[in-house]
Amino acid sequence: MKKIDYTTVATIKELEQIIQLQKNNLSSSISIKEKQIEGFVTVQHDLDMLKKMNDRQPHSIAKDGDAVVGYALSMVEHFKNDIEVLKPMFTKIDMQIDHSLSYIVMGQICVDKKYRKQGIFRGLYHKMRDELKAKYDLLITEVAATNNRSLQAHYSIGFTDLLVYDAKGITWHIVQWDWK
Secondary structure (H helix, E strand, O other): OOOOEEEEOOOHHHHHHHHHHHHHHEHHHOOHHHHHHHOOEOOOOOHHHHHHHHHHOOOEEEEEOOEEEEEEEEEOHHHOOOOHHHHHHHHHHHHHOOOOOOEEEEEEEEEOHHHOOOOHHHHHHHHHHHHHOOOOOEEEEEEEOOOHHHHHHHHHHOOEEEEEEEEOOEEEEEEEEEOO
8 A cells, every 4th residue: 555645735746736636537527427426526726726725725646756645725715716617615704604603615625536436535534624623613515415525424424414406407505625
Protein backbone atom coordinates (compact mmCIF):
# COMPACT_ATOMS: atom_id res chain seq x y z
CA MET A 1 0.00 0.00 0.00
CA LYS A 2 1.28 3.43 -0.94
CA LYS A 3 2.15 6.12 1.60
CA ILE A 4 -0.40 8.89 1.11
CA ASP A 5 0.26 12.33 2.55
CA TYR A 6 -2.66 14.59 3.48
CA THR A 7 -1.95 18.28 3.25
CA THR A 8 -3.36 21.52 1.86
CA VAL A 9 -2.74 23.07 -1.55
CA ALA A 10 0.43 25.16 -1.65
CA THR A 11 1.27 25.47 -5.37
CA ILE A 12 -0.27 26.24 -8.75
CA LYS A 13 0.95 22.82 -9.94
CA GLU A 14 -1.26 21.17 -7.30
CA LEU A 15 -4.25 23.24 -8.45
CA GLU A 16 -3.56 22.19 -12.06
CA GLN A 17 -3.51 18.54 -10.98
CA ILE A 18 -6.88 19.03 -9.26
CA ILE A 19 -8.30 20.39 -12.53
CA GLN A 20 -7.02 17.37 -14.45
CA LEU A 21 -8.41 14.92 -11.89
CA GLN A 22 -11.71 16.80 -12.02
CA LYS A 23 -11.85 16.61 -15.84
CA ASN A 24 -11.25 12.86 -15.69
CA ASN A 25 -14.25 12.37 -13.39
CA LEU A 26 -16.84 14.83 -14.67
CA SER A 27 -20.30 13.40 -15.20
CA SER A 28 -20.02 14.42 -18.85
CA SER A 29 -16.67 12.60 -19.27
CA ILE A 30 -17.61 9.12 -18.09
CA SER A 31 -20.11 6.43 -19.04
CA ILE A 32 -23.46 5.92 -17.33
CA LYS A 33 -22.22 2.59 -15.96
CA GLU A 34 -19.07 4.20 -14.54
CA LYS A 35 -21.18 6.96 -12.93
CA GLN A 36 -23.30 4.33 -11.20
CA ILE A 37 -20.36 2.27 -9.99
CA GLU A 38 -17.66 4.87 -9.34
CA GLY A 39 -19.54 8.12 -8.77
CA PHE A 40 -18.78 11.41 -10.49
CA VAL A 41 -18.22 15.13 -10.04
CA THR A 42 -20.61 17.75 -11.40
CA VAL A 43 -18.87 21.14 -11.33
CA GLN A 44 -15.87 22.05 -13.49
CA HIS A 45 -13.72 24.81 -12.00
CA ASP A 46 -11.13 26.93 -13.76
CA LEU A 47 -7.69 27.67 -12.33
CA ASP A 48 -8.60 31.25 -11.39
CA MET A 49 -11.64 30.19 -9.33
CA LEU A 50 -9.78 27.31 -7.64
CA LYS A 51 -6.97 29.70 -6.69
CA LYS A 52 -9.38 32.31 -5.31
CA MET A 53 -11.12 29.64 -3.24
CA ASN A 54 -7.78 28.27 -2.04
CA ASP A 55 -6.56 31.74 -1.08
CA ARG A 56 -9.58 32.12 1.24
CA GLN A 57 -9.40 28.61 2.69
CA PRO A 58 -6.84 26.09 1.43
CA HIS A 59 -8.16 22.92 -0.20
CA SER A 60 -7.29 19.53 1.29
CA ILE A 61 -5.36 17.15 -0.92
CA ALA A 62 -4.01 13.61 -0.83
CA LYS A 63 -0.60 13.14 -2.46
CA ASP A 64 1.43 10.16 -3.53
CA GLY A 65 4.86 11.74 -3.86
CA ASP A 66 4.34 14.81 -6.04
CA ALA A 67 1.08 13.57 -7.54
CA VAL A 68 -2.29 14.84 -6.28
CA VAL A 69 -4.43 11.69 -6.08
CA GLY A 70 -7.42 13.15 -4.28
CA TYR A 71 -8.86 16.47 -3.26
CA ALA A 72 -11.61 18.06 -1.16
CA LEU A 73 -12.34 21.65 -2.12
CA SER A 74 -13.05 24.28 0.52
CA MET A 75 -15.65 26.87 -0.38
CA VAL A 76 -16.45 29.69 2.01
CA GLU A 77 -19.81 31.45 1.81
CA HIS A 78 -18.10 34.41 0.09
CA PHE A 79 -18.26 32.42 -3.18
CA LYS A 80 -21.98 31.62 -3.04
CA ASN A 81 -22.78 33.78 -6.08
CA ASP A 82 -19.73 32.86 -8.17
CA ILE A 83 -20.62 29.37 -9.43
CA GLU A 84 -24.02 29.30 -11.11
CA VAL A 85 -24.82 25.63 -10.49
CA LEU A 86 -24.19 26.07 -6.73
CA LYS A 87 -26.42 29.13 -6.18
CA PRO A 88 -29.54 27.04 -5.40
CA MET A 89 -27.60 25.05 -2.79
CA PHE A 90 -26.47 28.18 -0.95
CA THR A 91 -30.01 29.60 -1.08
CA LYS A 92 -31.36 26.38 0.45
CA ILE A 93 -28.62 26.36 3.12
CA ASP A 94 -29.40 29.97 4.04
CA MET A 95 -33.08 29.05 4.48
CA GLN A 96 -32.35 25.91 6.58
CA ILE A 97 -29.34 26.69 8.71
CA ASP A 98 -29.29 28.05 12.23
CA HIS A 99 -27.54 31.35 11.57
CA SER A 100 -25.70 31.21 14.89
CA LEU A 101 -23.66 28.34 13.42
CA SER A 102 -20.61 28.85 11.23
CA TYR A 103 -20.17 26.56 8.26
CA ILE A 104 -17.96 25.84 5.31
CA VAL A 105 -18.98 24.04 2.14
CA MET A 106 -16.96 21.16 0.79
CA GLY A 107 -17.14 22.20 -2.84
CA GLN A 108 -16.23 18.83 -4.34
CA ILE A 109 -14.35 15.69 -3.40
CA CYS A 110 -12.67 13.28 -5.78
CA VAL A 111 -10.16 10.43 -5.60
CA ASP A 112 -8.18 9.18 -8.60
CA LYS A 113 -9.62 5.87 -9.84
CA LYS A 114 -6.35 4.00 -9.20
CA TYR A 115 -6.40 5.09 -5.54
CA ARG A 116 -9.99 4.30 -4.59
CA LYS A 117 -10.96 1.89 -1.82
CA GLN A 118 -7.82 2.79 0.16
CA GLY A 119 -9.42 5.14 2.72
CA ILE A 120 -8.42 8.34 0.91
CA PHE A 121 -11.97 9.73 0.84
CA ARG A 122 -12.14 9.37 4.64
CA GLY A 123 -8.58 10.68 5.01
CA LEU A 124 -9.41 13.85 3.06
CA TYR A 125 -12.45 14.54 5.21
CA HIS A 126 -10.52 13.93 8.41
CA LYS A 127 -7.83 16.34 7.17
CA MET A 128 -10.54 18.96 6.55
CA ARG A 129 -12.04 18.42 9.99
CA ASP A 130 -8.67 18.64 11.72
CA GLU A 131 -7.79 21.85 9.82
CA LEU A 132 -11.15 23.59 10.10
CA LYS A 133 -13.08 22.49 13.21
CA ALA A 134 -11.73 25.40 15.27
CA LYS A 135 -13.20 27.86 12.71
CA TYR A 136 -16.46 26.18 11.68
CA ASP A 137 -19.29 24.30 13.41
CA LEU A 138 -20.45 22.43 10.32
CA LEU A 139 -19.17 21.09 7.04
CA ILE A 140 -21.90 21.07 4.38
CA THR A 141 -21.96 19.63 0.89
CA GLU A 142 -24.47 18.60 -1.75
CA VAL A 143 -24.71 15.22 -3.45
CA ALA A 144 -26.99 14.17 -6.29
CA ALA A 145 -29.27 11.29 -5.28
CA THR A 146 -28.14 9.48 -8.44
CA ASN A 147 -24.56 9.53 -7.10
CA ASN A 148 -25.31 6.73 -4.66
CA ARG A 149 -21.67 5.77 -4.08
CA SER A 150 -20.83 9.29 -2.94
CA LEU A 151 -24.00 9.66 -0.87
CA GLN A 152 -23.36 6.41 1.01
CA ALA A 153 -19.70 7.34 1.56
CA HIS A 154 -20.77 10.66 3.10
CA TYR A 155 -23.26 8.98 5.41
CA SER A 156 -20.57 6.49 6.52
CA ILE A 157 -18.34 9.34 7.74
CA GLY A 158 -21.11 10.94 9.78
CA PHE A 159 -22.90 13.31 7.42
CA THR A 160 -26.66 13.59 7.86
CA ASP A 161 -29.31 15.11 5.61
CA LEU A 162 -29.94 18.79 6.19
CA LEU A 163 -32.38 18.95 3.28
CA VAL A 164 -33.43 16.91 0.24
CA TYR A 165 -34.88 18.85 -2.69
CA ASP A 166 -35.52 18.64 -6.43
CA ALA A 167 -34.15 21.07 -9.01
CA LYS A 168 -34.34 20.72 -12.79
CA GLY A 169 -35.29 17.06 -12.55
CA ILE A 170 -32.46 16.13 -10.14
CA THR A 171 -32.92 15.17 -6.49
CA TRP A 172 -30.19 16.69 -4.31
CA HIS A 173 -29.16 15.88 -0.75
CA ILE A 174 -27.63 18.74 1.17
CA VAL A 175 -25.72 16.92 3.89
CA GLN A 176 -23.97 18.25 6.97
CA TRP A 177 -21.25 16.98 9.28
CA ASP A 178 -21.60 18.50 12.74
CA TRP A 179 -18.18 19.27 14.26
CA LYS A 180 -19.44 20.79 17.51
